[in-house]
Amino acid sequence: MASPLFLCILLVVFGSYLSTISAAGDVTPRPDRAGAAAPLVHRHGPCAKSPSTDKPSSFAEALHRSRVRADYIMSRALRGRDTTTTIEVVTLGLGTPAVEQVLLMDTGSDLSWVQCAPCNSTDCYPQKDPLFDPRKSSTYAPIPCGSDLCKSLQSDHFDNGCSMNGNGTQSQCGYRVEYGGGLKTRGVYSNEALTMAPGVVIKDFHFGCAYKQIGSDDKSDGLLGLGGAPESLPVQTSAVYGGSFSYCLPPVSSGTGFLALGAPSNTSGFSFTPMTPFMDYATFYLVKLTGISVGGKQLRIPPKVFEGGLIVDCGNIISHLPSTPYAELQSAFRAAMAAYPLIPSDEYDTCYNFTGYSNITVPKVALTFTGGVTVDLDVPNGVLLDGCLAFTESGLDDYVGFLGNVQMRTLEMLYDVRGGRLGFRAGAC
Structure with missing residues (x-):
């Protein structure tokens, strides 16, 4: 019988997906696929780096969560908020030097976020990995209040006013997201380098640096939004990848899937x-x-x-x-x-x-x-x-x-x- 370690070997050949990216508009794509890929696993499966403690205890609980999410999505169409019950996680690098982040993946969410230091146990839920510390990244920058990026949060109901930085010298753009399961996240809307794979870096990725969390405790480091609104990763990188992306969700018991930006040049298998x-x-x-x-x-x-x-x-x-x-x-x-x-x-x-x-x-x-x-x-x-x-x-x-x-x-x-x-x-x- 194969060991769990063997079953968790990445099943994607990165050479088929990778590009060299120096900026959102500067890319030299591979001829077979103009995209980038990262490993994806089930958060409750054997390949998860930090298995979640939030696993549904029964089918009845999974069904309940699914119905709550479905009901909330329908209400969101009228009220304009986000929702998540996602169970797949993807590992990416954030900052320079890149710090590994294990993020929930969700096509029903747009704004991505991670928990950021300094944040105590009262304001942030405990996670397996160290909190992302923007003070240790040479590429981190908060998005200024009054900028077009900050104003764009208002139309999607993600804005949360402005706040001064620790030195009192810059007004920073605040964000907030409320989810159907009761989780609420708030913090500073920010720019950072996002690493999809070694040598594959997306500069000026907009995300939420979270300093205040209320609700769920699932041990993940944050969330990656793959929806169709401007704040999502596919839309942010659409100048390079055309807004296309794909993923493969593996079986719970074994294996690793993938998340890839861009579409393959040959889609005959689809x-x-x-x-x-x-x-x-x-x-x-x-x-x-x-x-x-x-x-x-x-x-x-x-x-x-x-x-x-x-x-x-x-x-x-x-x-x-x-x-x-x-x-x-x-x-x-x-x-x-x-x-x-x-x-x-x-x-x-x-x-x-x-x-x-x-x-x-x-x-x-x-x-x-x-x-x-x-x-x-x-x-x-x-x-x-x-x-x-x-x-x-x-x-x-x-x-x-x-x-x-x-x-x-x-x-x-x-x-x-x-x-x-x-x-x-x-x-x-």
Whole structure:
């Protein structure tokens, strides 16, 4: 049996992704891919450098978190705030010299942040790594209050007024983000060098240097926002990478995935479906589901019930479907799994007791999107979570749903924002 160390060896060949970057507008791309890549792992898996203590204790808790996030995203479309329940982490370098930061990765968030020194245990939650200390970086600079960058926070409701630096000589731009799970973060909006991989440095990366945290204690160093608003990493680097990025979420039990900026020059291995913003709200990416199959058999679902679309949300654990497609999926899946006993529960309805079974056969589940793009979910990693069907009901037919991160496992998800399309590549990690 392979050791955990062997399983955590990076599965991406960096030479296929890297560019030499000296500034946001100064780049010499490799001919095969104009981008940069960093390793990505599951925060509760064996490859995590600092495994989170915030792991859901049961499928019921994971389902609860997923529903809270989904509800909050819908309310955010009306109120303008951020939300996160992400479970994937990426390791990057911040500052000069670069200091390793383990960040939660989220396509449902825009403004990135890390906890910064000096910050005591009352104001910041404890993390495994030392706090990032901007005083030790030669490239750190707070963003001045009154600058265009600071003013841009107002339109996205991330602004938090201004504050003087420790010497009382400069007015600094304040930021704040409030999340659906109760976490609140505040601090100074700042510029810094971000290292994606050795020799791959993005200068003038805008992020929040956090000095005040309220809420969650997940031991990560901060968050990396991959949404579509101006504060996100893909939009900040769009002059170089065209706003495109991709990632592959590995199975929980083994392996390492990746996060890559830019699109490959050859996309022949991908299947693409149209992608649009959700309700003209730039953060979220929306695609249209048109069908579902179980065990190779297409389910009989009226196309009109999919009209609300799915928000592609790597920060949401479980996929949410409108009532009719969810009921059809549940019924077909239960029929295919009739050999295994269901666990009776009022909280969730399709969980199994596999005790005593040495071989478990899980039916293949496939999702079909606009354009006839059919994506086979990884079995069982993309179908089951803790022995439960990793789907839930989002609401009435035509109501917007969510494509969660369980269904994304082992797929490379390519966000071609300028091209208005989402790509899927099977077996990428």
